[in-house]
Amino acid sequence: MLQLCSSGGHVVASATLYGGTHALLTHFLPRTCNITTTFVDITDHEEVKNAIVEIRTKVLFFESISNPTLTKTLSPMVLSPARLSADVVVHSMSKFICGGADVVAGAVCGPASLLNSMMDLHQGSLMLLGPSMNAKVAFELSERIPHLGLRMKEHCLRAMEYATRMKKMGLRVVYPGLEDHPQHHLLKSMANKGYGFGGLLCVDKESEEKANRLMHHWKNSSQFGLIAVSLGYYETLMSCSGSSTSSELNSEEKALAGAGEDKWSQFERAISRTMDSIL
Template identity: 65%
Template sequence: MAETKTPQALVCNGKKRAQQNELNGNHDFILVKNAMVPPSSVWEDPAAALAAARHEFGEHGGVNMSIEASAMFTVMEPENMGIPVVEPETMRRILSGELRPDRDFFTYSRHLNPTVMNLGRQMAALEGTEAAYCTASGISAISTVILQLCGSGGHVVASMTLCGGTHALLSHFLRRTCNIKTTFVDIGDLDAVKNSIVEGQTKLLFFESLANPTLAVANIPELSRIAHEKGVTVVVDNTFAPMILSPARLGADVVVHSITKFICGGGDIIAGAVCGPASLVTSMMDTQYGALLLLGPTMNAKVAHELSERIPHLGLRMKEHSRRAMAYATNIKKLGLKVIYPGLEEHPQHELLKSMANKDYGFGGILCVDMETEEKANRFMQHLQNCSQFGLMAVSLGYYETLMSCSGSTTSGEMDPEEKAVAGISPGLVRISAGYLGTFSQKWSQFEKAFYKMQESGGLFHKN
């Protein structure tokens, strides 16, 4: 496991304006010492880190923080600030970066916003990284990190099993627009990963902690070791496993998220995050070369406020998602269906995930049922949604209702048939995001109702 670090991140110091003696010092405005959690020796798990993070109060002492909804920020009158400079000079110093957000100087919310910064602090605590910056979507977090780390003509080694949008970004868009080339490998074959890295050319290794949709588990410590031996940065998409896995604690350099999924939990917000070293996040906000600042995937402050109120109960939700998924996988297996779930002992990476996972959060809220053909998969989902109301056919995940999709024709639809076959994505693979609405006995009876009705109407289920 990688050496532990004290999470420190984007912060706003909570003061209306800084005093004169605070206006000089470290120009790395992303990092403010002691703003996050106690020394890493007390870091137990993500919930403990979140609880130890600084609490942001509202403007008038409210237990919830205020929303700073302004797109732009005024320069305060000198007499109100106690700073012996004229107002235009203060503006110049802000724009040049001499007066910084960590001292409560802001200019424009595309750059930094106090409410979005607070959510970044929470995400840094969640993932155990020095800093975090929240974006308008998960794919914007992924694309800006790759662009920042690779530049034109860079080389990426990536898992062959990725979310369809990420796969398309790496295989087509970045190659065409930036000449960034990607070698896709079986991330479980450590020798293949090592042999695919070209020293001096490969800039980063990219993979998902739990693969979408196959649920293959990445050996994060070993993959990180291999990459670091060759000077390659490790970027891990941890969307499927917040709280469950902490990639930065296992050796990864950067963790990205589609906050849209489990972290949001309500299926009503699109958002993302980049979690990593303060130096990286600072560079991504550079006014001349920063991918985050110049490409502008800005998160709305009202969205950040909404999300910051959901993160405190993420741990409880993930435990229940995992508990339900495990129960569904166990029961569905007994019906004779082919189930893929890393919590089952027969899953090839069950012990690996168990060895890496944070205690008590389970094995994740996603399971798959392989119906072999797309026709059977669609009939299966239609019965579950329309016959018994077990779940909803929808392409996302992490919702309080159970969601189902046939991955090959939806979330992995950007991949061609050969790519899907190599990645192990069956045409009939149904990805199920286990919700927690209702009692388990109620939902299981709905599943059984659909199962037996479908058996009666055509017997399309394949039994092992």
């Protein structure tokens, strides 16, 4: 973002973003760099078009699939934005790509001209700000990437199984693999064949209290899963997104992002449990 935008620059971004990213665009960049952001409904192409400011707008920023009701950490096995004409793709390698919840890493993928400019000795944001990956972390990731495809298939298979069974129990489940999801067919047309619809599902419990009660019941009464947010782990992870990963948003921003009243329980379906372990 800092490499593409100078002082006075402008960003058009989806209203549904990870809380930390939303805080960066809403508070930090305007205060420190004079870079402003207009948030839009990214599915409304006319609204996106109207938000673009000639000359000033340098970045169109969005997540697929978006936070907070689901997640952007599908991994490139499920969805490959570069194949869908994205100019720059940022991956959180701490999540499904890592698979062990034990490293902090990310990857910026884009044209050589951009990446070279980011490493420029005098003006490169990577060169001057120093977000370099630890060599040991890089090695560990290189050892895990070869079996990413196998892991993602199993994550997605189990997420689909749990989404289906929870729906049959009468719970309101948000998962793009379900045919009643409003963007099921859209994701199906975009996703890489054979890898499902992601390893995370969301349950609407109507209130933050009920969402947290459900998670604590499963954790403490059934010894099922962990209440944590480092997705892609080999144990099932659960969180109430509105009071965790989207806690930087105020009530109005949460409503626009789809987090409502902190009512969502997110479940990252892990590969280490049998499918009938709880349901």
